[in-house]
Amino acid sequence: MTGGRLHPFTLLAIAGTLPALAWILPAPAGGAVTTAVALVLTLTPGASPGLAGTGSSPGWRPGLVVLRTAVLTAAPFWLFLLLLHDVPSTIAIGLRLTTMIASVVWVGALLPPGRLVEAMVAAGWGVTAAYLFAAALSAVPLLKARAQRIVDAQRCRGLSPRGGLGRRLRALRALALPLVLSVLHEVDERALALETRGFVPGARRTPLAPPRDATAERVGRWLLLVGCAAALAWRLAWRG
Amino acid sequence: MSVRLLVLIPAAAAISLALSAAVDAVALPLFLDTTGTVLATALAGPGAGIATGVLTSAVNTLRNPTFWPFVVVQVIVALYAWLAARGGLFRSLKTAVPAGLGLGVLAAATSTPISYVVFGCTTTGGIALTTALGRALGLPPLGACFFGSFVADFGDKAVTFALVTSVLHALPRRTAARFPWALRAVGAA
């Protein structure tokens, strides 16, 4: 089974439904089931790097990498939960958090950002939402690299993570200010570049490779939503 | 929405997420992950600020899934920053830092119920540890949780406001004039 062929919206619906059910269904059985499903899903990565830049060639190995990422992200929460709560609460909250972490790590590893953007454009969302999402996603690694270059340059000029609070705050200012100002200067150039390439906020553009959205998948997404609503209604009635 | 504002929003969100590199370099217990939200609000108003906050949380969620529920805090920060900008509190550090401390209290009060209900107060290592400290000091669970969030947010938001004020004053007039609220926020128009 490979989830890579599913429509991006279907993947997101699954990743959203699992944590929702983990919270709705009674603990700990509900959380145990959703955690199990989410962890099994992490073993089914796609063939390309996803939103989070993880996941790669097909086969079982990348699946294990995604599973390991999910488990390692969730582990500290269990530790702290145990520190702060009794065992039944730790298990109840821990299973919910693990479901949430595993679902998002899974979809992050599986869904290439380009496919999600295409799906948004093809669904007629206009370019605005797709642009916001894609631009932030592609800007973060570039800005982090730039921040690191500024840090390295200031280290050469004697920046050190020691010294009193005042000195460190001044050092932080010397690092953050050039980064933020450079980004604001570029805003104008980026706006000009987008304008000249025919980008109009809210306009519809041609989707370059619209992902296939089968009727079964659309029905499936509705069923997930209905399932969540039904579980919630049942839980509320059962409680009351 | 103009293309310039549309470009500003993801750029500001990326600032929030990239500043962690600078924070790590000076070894201070700060997040600065609402800097872009405050900055976008001061430059372009509450709509741009809220959009930046939601986008920051969305992108952050892909890296650390536990961030999504705190999107509410980002929205509160944008609204508070808007009031601060309207009130002229970004005109000098003397007004910006107290305003940031006020936001710290508000942000902690907003994030405490989320952290308590969703995560059992284990959001991040630092907050979990201060919460444990609060418990050791004899605080009740919710109180300890607020204590943990408060310790994390109080200084963070003050530094965020101070940083945004520095940026607004360092911005050349020609650049600032291109954002609808920038000059008014620093009292230059």
Added chain:
Amino acid sequence: MARLTLERVSFWYPAMGRPALRDVSLAAAPGEVIALVGNVGAGASTLLLVAADLAPRVVGGKIEGRVNFRGRGKGEGGRGIVLPTPWTQLSGMAFTVWDEVAFGPANLGWPRERIAGAVDRSLAALDIGTLAARDPATLSGGELQRVVVAGIVAMEPALLLLDEPTAELDPEGAGLVWRLVRALAGDGCSIVVATSDLDALPEVADRVVWMEDGVVRRIGAPALLAEESVCEAGLATTVADVWRTARLGAPYPLTVAQAERRWRQ
């Protein structure tokens, strides 16, 4: 009929008292290549922004005079500008080079087949077909500049405005861009290029515009780049400059070929 006409255009950036352009008049015919030369602050970049309908519409500021642009056919073939910093010109919405080049055509709402044809032609023209599947964030400065030029060329503009299009390129890449400029002009595209690659202009430009402090000082054939006053301003070709420095006598040759001929005489 001129494709682009500027009549006595002056332009002020927002919050600036001094105009960046003063009383500039210029016309570009279909198939013509016009080169803008001048030192920093001469106004060449501003002129391109005005011609691209980005100043004052997007940049803000104030304009006086008339700017007139005639597209091709039934409103098709607009104007496109390549700005000098390639890394700020990526769309941010494309995760491969192919998608990046297709960004403009997709915004124009072309059908997919037409987009594919235009993108492939454009990639081939810039000799970057092998980069098609790469992530734009991983490219070198030179590769990036080729991708940005390809992204504008793929939109099949009737008026192409280039601001230092070869600044990030090695001589081979620069030669490629200049050949492409001539080829596009051959297809009827009007091109205005601001460049400091003066040695390329005798082969590339039909006319040269010398700008200083926002004013057009001279307009003429590329031979302008060997005249005494232009040499003094530091805007001559290398050959003319060397000839002048060596005091070999006016008129100065413009190119190596001309210098060789003069030398043999």
